[in-house]
């Protein structure tokens with residue numbers, strides 16, 4: 001009986017040793033060139049197709065969104081308070097006669113921004129040392145108004161409207177006076193004008 005038990009113990013030990021030996025055998029990585037399992041390859045190809053498809057769809061979609069919002073973004077950037085620096089105080093005639101100045105600013109439309117272009121002109125005049133601004137466009141039908149130094153008045157040659165130095169109508173067909181524009185002095189000497197256009201032909205000023 002003892003011999004039988006010893007034999008059983010020995011056979012159990014050797015079996016255990018074999019099984020332990022099998023479990024501890026290292027799992028070798030596949031040899032280079034060994035083909036991948038077909039399931040893994042299919043999964044990778046599916047993922048690649050989905051990724052490329054998403055990319056192809058996203059590019060035109062992103063471009064469309066950008067194009068749609070781009071003009072709004074530009075408009076927001078260029079907004080400001082509407083004032084444009086026109087000149088300095090010492091450039092305006094001290095004797096109270098008007099002088100014409102170009103208004104140069106960035107021009108923005110729906111799709112483009114042009115830097116430093118002329119967007120119009122103003123007459124500037126000192127009244128008791130304080131600058132006043134008048135639009136140079138006639139409120140009747142939009143011709144340019146001239147200053148006549150000899151007459152000390154403004155004159156529109158299109159339909160012979162006359163305006164006084166303060167812009168009020170002296171005689172003529174214009175439905176309103178010349179358009180005054182808001183003005184500010186900044187940094188002690190800079191003359192800033194809030195430049196805007198108004199619709200011609202109205203007795204009231206209607207911004208364009």
Ligand code: FES
Pocket residue numbers: 138139140141142143156157158159160161172173174
């Ligand atoms: S456009 Fe100036 S009077 Fe007509």
